[in-house]
Amino acid sequence: MSNFEDQLRAALQRQEPPRGFADRVLERTGRESADRLAPARRPRRMWAPVWGQLWWGPLWRIGAIAATLTVVSFSVTTYQHTREERAARQAELALRIAAEKLNLARDHVLRNLALPKDN
Amino acid sequence: MQPSYKASYQEGLTTLAAIENSAESRADFESLMRQHQAMVFSVAYHFLADRSLAEEVAQDVFLSLYRNLDAMKSAAHTTSWLRRVAVQRSIDEARKRKRRPQASLEDTVEPATPAASLDMLRSDVLRNDALWRMVAALPEIPRMVVILRYQEDLSPAEIAAALDRPVATVKSDLQRALALLREKSARRFGDTL
């Protein structure tokens, strides 16, 4: 490669875009994501009719997740947070079912205890 | 009839899964963007010689990547796809704004640079800047050929694929553009290169 071509290469070296470029792009893609996910978003009362309880974590968390879709940057942190919430909700549902069936067993036992005994 | 608690949970979990998938895609996308932003921006900037315009084009390119993320087959495919889209969008932008009338290579006049002593002109920074401006003064296609050759180190075959032109034409464009640039550079800097 000639000296001139080396100079051309130096003159045409890659440059980083202006500061904040990535954030601006993510903002635009964030708006697109929000629109794309709009049908999948549910109001927070999705959890409420059955629970009405706060044990299942603040219901606003679902709203907060949905709200982040319209926020500028959708970072790795949000992804991780969503994974954690999904694991938590699955654990909640699993424990709830377990407790329900424990209760069922308890009811069975109590029902049997209430039956008159044959002598 | 109220949905069962299980149905409510399943609905919520489906929503979270959708959000998670979206977040994961965005995490992937963000990483790709940071990896390739210099390449995309530089193609546009060196071609259009306008930073804000170059950023506009670069943003559009990455927005397009975001919409087509699922179509990316591999890292290499993504790189070549981004490069091709950056090239096309840059050329489209230039034509849209009619920044440079089409001219033959021989008619091209390089833009004026601030007067400076010969020693200053020979300094690397100013030389690089002057060289780039000479490149920016080239007609569109030869300009892009030079950028892809010396910014991106692409072979003539790769340049031909990016520009959708025959390889022989690309080689010819490159040869002529180099000859002109050498001549202009020699006139400007008094070098024998």
Added chain:
Amino acid sequence: MKRALLLLGMAVLAPVVPLSAQIQIGLDQLASKAKETVDITLDGAMLQMAGKFFSGGKSDDSKAKNLLANLKAISVKNFEFAQEGQYRQEDLDPIRAQLKAPGWSKILGDRSDKETSEIFTKSDGTRITGFAILAAEPKELTVVYIEGAIDLADLAQLGGRFGIPPGVVPDGKGKRNKDKTKGDQ
């Protein structure tokens, strides 16, 4: 986009992770017959993630976090059917066979006309290290398997929200509560 492009190294959250040396529930063939299926499998890593989510801000969250902290795995399969007769008791035999392994004891086995409830615990001699429920109802079948140091009293204390009045523990410990509340079902 191929996962090879995951430069951040984030794995996709897999809803089902094979658990070696655990109780294998199976019963996958019932999903096609069920009108509603819950199939949850959480390994240690996912339970840790769940625990992180319960940040401990509220007292109930901290109880949940504490409960989950000692668990190694949870598997739940629940099938709701539109009609009776969509499964057989024999479908549960492979699970029952696994629950006869050393350390496991059946602490409750209740059978009524159309329902059976079986509760098993695994112990290391000093504390419960595993817990399983087989609940067979006319139109619903549930298998729960929990591995880890679960304190059934703690689980019971989360009652009122789980449908278990506080203080009722199937193994006979603790007070029996005559409250007939079934919880928010």
